[in-house]
Every structure is written in C-alpha cells, then in structure tokens.
Amino acid sequence: MLAVQASFNPENSASSRGPLSEITVALPAAVALHARPAANFVKTAIRFRSRVTVGVNGKIADAKSILAVLALGATGGTVLKLNAEGEDASAALDALAACVSGLVE
Amino acid sequence: MVGIVLVSHSFELAHGLAALASQVAGSEVRVEPAGGGPDGTLGTTGDVVWNAISRAECGQGVVVLADLGSSVLTVRHLLEEGRSNGHVRLVDAPFVEGAIAAAVMSSAGQDLDEVARAAEDARGASKF
Numbered sequence: 001m002l003a004v005q006a007s008f009n010p011e012n013s014a015s016s017r018g019p020l021s022e023i024t025v026a027l028p029a030a031v032a033l034h035a036r037p038a039a040n041f042v043k044t045a046i047r048f049r050s051r052v053t054v055g056v057n058g059k060i061a062d063a064k065s066i067l068a069v070l071a072l073g074a075t076g077g078t079v080l081k082l083n084a085e086g087e088d089a090s091a092a093l094d095a096l097a098a099c100v101s102g103l104v105e
Numbered sequence: 106m107v108g109i110v111l112v113s114h115s116f117e118l119a120h121g122l123a124a125l126a127s128q129v130a131g132s133e134v135r136v137e138p139a140g141g142g143p144d145g146t147l148g149t150t151g152d153v154v155w156n157a158i159s160r161a162e163c164g165q166g167v168v169v170l171a172d173l174g175s176s177v178l179t180v181r182h183l184l185e186e187g188r189s190n191g192h193v194r195l196v197d198a199p200f201v202e203g204a205i206a207a208a209v210m211s212s213a214g215q216d217l218d219e220v221a222r223a224a225e226d227a228r229g230a231s232k233f
Binding site: 035036038039042043046047065066067068070071073 | 128129130131202205206209210212213214215223226227230231232233
C-alpha cells in the first residue's frame, strides 16, 4: 500500500537555495532498499539538481550516494522520509515517490 | 558511460566483485575484472589489466580500482608506459565500496570526474 503525504513550507520558498519540500513514502512490502532497488532510487535522485535526503528511523542519508542509502538498511514496507531542497525539489520528490512505489526485487 | 576496471591479486575476487557491481548498477555499465597471475596463481599481470582497460573503454574514460600493493604498481607501470590516452584514472579507494559507488555513478550517466570522486569518497562511508 503506497502512502504519500506531501508538505510544502512556503517560509522556505524564498531562500536562495530554492524551495524545500518533504514527503513520506513506504517501500513496497516485499522490496528492501538494497542492491538493484537502491541503485534505481539513487539514479533517480541524481537526475535532479536539488539536494535530496532520505530518512529511515531517524537515520538520514544523501539520496545520491549508493553507499549511504545501502547503509540505511531499509527493509520492505519501511516508511522513507524524503526531503529535497532546490529549484527542482518538487519534481525530484514526485519522481522518487514514483520510483519507490514501483520498485521490484 | 565511464568504464570500471577492478584489479586484484585474485581472479575470484576481481570477478566476484565485478559480478556484484554489475548486479547493483545494471549490466549496461562495463565493469571489467583483471585478477590473478599466470596459471591461476595470485598476482597481477600487466597484459590482463591492459586488456580489461581496453574492454572497459567506450569513449568516456575508465576508472581503475586496485586491491593492494603491487596491484597499484602494475596499473601505475602501465599508465607510465604511456599506453593510456589520458582518460584512464587510477583511484585511491576502498575496493568493494569504491567499485559499487563508481559503477552506480557511471550507470547514472556521470562523467569521469564524478565517477572517480564517488569511488574515492567511499573511504568515508559507514556500512551501517
């Protein structure tokens, strides 16, 4: 079951680094964020200029670093907190939410 | 894409890591193993390394990772011989993590500088 909650904080939209946005999205129940799925996630993040992080149970990783994402050890069904900051933050989160919900082993 | 060459004293280590990196990053990245000495011994062989570099090169450069000691010397010797066209870069990186980071960055379409940096930055990455 895919759960996506988006929030947009207008107070940050005037910053020089561009808008900040954050969503949460759950990994599919049968897919851990390892190996190939993790690489697909990272490759999606790299397409965007924004700084993107992924948080799992209080640990936060650079979404563009495969080693950092692997170190999260996120198992199937885990809720990921995705945070993006930059001019294309909203597009990055849309793409990552679609990527996560479509991941397969 | 940037090619990746994995130079190890061990045939099995180089081939196993190449298989792992290809599985994570996708088979579209050229990850070429160069491991072992003549007749299945432990060691490194210049010709084996050079052939792997040639297979890995597809126009955007090659990042070479070496496991230890004389693997590094073998690669350096090849590059100093001038057989490289300048787009082959030996990186000082942890072998496993560096290979995975480099392969994923290459598969994401990043250039030689970015792929090399990802491999070298792997030194600071925690496993958990």
